[in-house]
Amino acid sequence: MYRFLLMNLVLFAAAPLGWSQDVSDGPWKYVLRKPGPRWVQADFNDERWREGFGGFGERSTPGSRVGTEWTTPDIWLRRTVELKKVPAKPALLLHHDENLQVFINGTEVVSLTGYITEYKVVPLDQKAAATLKEGSNLLAVHCHQTGGGQFVDVHIIDADHVPQLPEPPRPEHPFKTELMTQWGEKVTPENAWREYPRPALMRDQWTNLNGLWDYAVTDIAVTETPAQWDGDILVPFCLESKLSGVQKLLHPDQALWYHRELDLQPVSGQQTWLNFEAVDYECSVWLNGQQVGGHVGGNVPFSVDLSKAAKPGKNTLIVRVTDATGGTQLRGKQRTDPNGIWYTRVSGIWQTVWLEQRSVRHIDDLKISTDIGKSSITVKAILNGDAAEGEALQVTVRDGSRVVATAKGSADGVSVTVPSAKLWSPDNPFLYDLDVALLNAGGAVVDSVKSYAGLREVGKVRDADGHL
Template identity: 55%
Template sequence: MITVRIQSLVACLILVASATVSRAQDAVIDTWRYTFEAPKDGWQAVGFDDSAWTKGAGGFGTQNTPGARIGTEWKSHHIWIRKTFELKVVPAKPALLIHHDDEAEVFINGKQVAAFQRWTSVYEVVTLEAAAVSALKAGANVLAVHCHQDAGGQFIDVHVIDADNVPKLPRPKRNLETFKSPLITTWGEEVTAENAWTEYPRPQMTRQNWTNLNGHWDYAITSSEVQQTPDQWTGKILVPFCLESKLGGVQRMLDIGESLWYHRTFNASPKADHRTLLNFEAVDYRCAVFVNGQKVGEHQGGNNPFSVDATTVVMHGCNELVVRVEDETEGFQLRGKQVLNPNGIWYTQVSGIWQTVWLEEVASQFIEDLDLATDAAKGTITVRSSLGGNGSAKTLRMIVKDGDCTVGESKGDAAEVSVTVPDAKLWSPASPHLYNLVISLLSADGKVVDEVRSYAGIRTVGKARDAAGHLRMMLNGKPLFHLGPLDQGWWPDGLLTPPSDEAMLFDIKFLKSAGFNMIRKHIKIEPRRYYTHCDQIGIMVWQDQVSGGNNPAWTRLDPNPHDAEWPPAAHEQFMLEFDRMIDSLDSHPSIVLWTPFNEAWGQHLTTSVGEWAIKRDPSRIINIASGGNFWPVADVVDHHEYPHPAFPFDDSRYKDFIQVVGEFGGHGFPTKGHLWADTDAIWGYGNLPQNLDELKHRYQISCEKLADLKSKGIAAGVYTQTTDVETEINGLMTYDRRVIKLPAEELRKFHALVLD
């Protein structure tokens, strides 16, 4: 057996780079069996049964490890791998082609032939000693390896080769199995096909007659070239959870060049003079919808709700519904934190249906959309409606109720109707009062053609200078410092999809009880019920646009900002999805600010986008680029600083903008037994606290510094973040929400340093 310490990097490069001569050689076997759990004794032996181990492509490790070619992600401290390879003859000069980070033990046919210390940064050729060569034989051989990771990067890949004929390793085949973390939330443990997201999905425009289509669907995966519905289905997937999620039941990634197909049946009893709408709250990314073999609609964009009219093809009795999905995840596709190879602050991809699917029957002419606006000074609620279908009705009536008591009523042209509420009770985080609305479409003779229920919170958002001349954010004419967490809305079991409505509500209630008055919803659009909960509980929302595409150089607040170059079609899709987000959410009183860009991710045509946003929604504040490249447009200049908050004040440049610290903190603290993966590749800012007391102390310091910044003109602060997410461990709670690191009552005391 040979024991090897790290060799000269130059020598290794010469060995590998010079071995480009090609002659007949045995095929490189790149498929292994692997386990992260310590196996039974004898795992190195030829006859060991490794059938229960997971099958994956080599090599194994993390993407940022130098020189690594990743076929399968490995994040734990230990990995054991085995493969069988064939030799036509034993090479004249047998060797190992190995890249290891860190220590590795190598066995051939049950015999240990090498042990390696420390790590390498490239593949090395290590000639086997005579005693080790004796373990090889013509025919089938078993290679078994154990690798241990100490710190930093990690990687292992080993091949038996001829040292005089070093093969060129193939590009690793992408491992499409998602990382199977043991984490699951208490709500995820309770999810079944019968109780999966049964709540009404559109709470600001409700009707009684609807059918929930969540539950088990058939699924299949084909080449994207296949356009015909599959004849056979691979298995069941639990909608509305995505293909990659634990709760979906599949845990497989959709590859570029593949299509994901869904299938189910539903019963219908369509009425004459009514229309049947199929509603999808979110499908990532591009989809086509078929009913009874007929295409009824298609959609592109993974984050916005959409509807298709299936009236002409829906039959009495049983109907067949098929959805075909394509999802490349990266490129110019808006995907937020999703990537093909998760690492660091980038997470598992999400493909397919990931929010509720439902069926709705409406009148032949119906209220298709509502846009609610309010004025705190006047006490008015204004509704603007869009009508769908066919009919001559043009009158809209709005009844405003405070509880069961009618406090106002008006009717007029369907395009716009307003009601003035006497002595209106205003919406704020301290008093989140909501008025119930009954909105009816009336025929010329006054009959109700269609009717929906809604609600409104009367409030006005603005900005004004304080006595010192600093711009402050205003709510109902009064200055209000905004303090909230960066909230990404990811879950270990559902990924982008919360395991339940109750789970989603838990996060909001915790943040409210902790003394936050705002949530920055980061690079994700939540189910619409999320924003209703914020409306009801009383917590403001800063809503990010979902990011994607090419990035410019990140110049932050430098005076000469950069923009990325985007093709016109990609920009048009960005703006379309931005507009759809505003359209679906702009009636929620809790949403007070839109953020088109974050940290220069996909930042392009900044001035144009900012000017468009101001015109699109003049009732809210526009934060053009949170922590990104500052262009003098819209309302806010936003700086990110870790770990403690700071701001580069410059009155000459920023005096006409609200100044905020859009991200700070990120104080990491790993909680054993509640980590996404058993790995040292975890993400936090600054050195990790040694204990919870130190974590609390650092949090207090951050709050004290933010209070000082407030006195100098800072109008808001955003702490990173609500929960751990995958390998990020800087949450106030663990990823599975089972451990609250900083209790709400203690956080409230710290926040009083800023807010009081």
């Protein structure tokens, strides 16, 4: 064992690389649980170890240059270093927080305690240098930390020619695991989120677009549809998720593209709407090369009218997404540099995508209120399209299949009195079904939707002691 006190460490300065050895960050093989006793030997089987680029640790650690996140108390690292020749003054260029052991070809050459805040050059004495050879050398490292920041990185160098280390490769993938819930294991392209996505405003005619789409990740400067796609992504799962089949990070300087074909049959007097329940964060939508809409914001649904660009038969849909996580946009608990709560980023489509047919004059939204004193449900319709003379709104209240009340009036508000009303409560959360129809002057149905309502009232009362 060869020990070196921190006082013997020499702060390195960037110098011309006179030694021909290339300095890279790996990849390394690593594990976070103590391996078998022969882990420092070249013939040790590390096929099941994880792979990552150095250095390893937290980006908040002073002087660190992190290629792979490491947050556990211990890490064991292995990599093969090819030497064209043994350096004249062999040394290690290293950074550690905290305790460090370094092995070369099975022999411990450095053991350090404590931590440092910048890279240092540690010369190898004669015995340690003798472990090096031309060709393949097994470099093995163990680092243990007890609290605060953490980081480890080790390179074999010539002390007379200290290299300028390159910027570490940025991570391209989130943390990967084989863990999966029993429900996740059953997800397929055919069954991914088949439920109707908007139960408060249901239409009979709709098409679920969840399933396999083409995707590609490009530089953010690319504004033309990619000529080739990187592979399949399972919508509606985000790019970073295991269920998407991709598990790739989207960086702020990149764009995520989606593609799929739609079989459309436009109908006279109706519109074809494309609905996204959520896309994170900023997106643009094209149909057949024509931009038809877009949205900014990662958490709310939005809709795009495809009618002007749609044609009978095959239609090409393109969606482009950017996500500047870490910038000025709202991000919740997501960070480009996860720490603390450790939420994985979410980018791209992450809720159901679907098509629906709507009349040109249609119900866009419903505002529903209740009054338990009057046993009434009031429905106000938000309408889209040109208003027609004499149009009316009809509301039918159902208890299961049984009609309990019906009323008709203007779209500004129709109140329906429910006889012997069943009230909603946490113990009995009863909901009435609502059929809402937009009628023309002749009484014909122009548009219809289904919704629901619970008769309840929220308030405050004082108890026997006068407390609210």
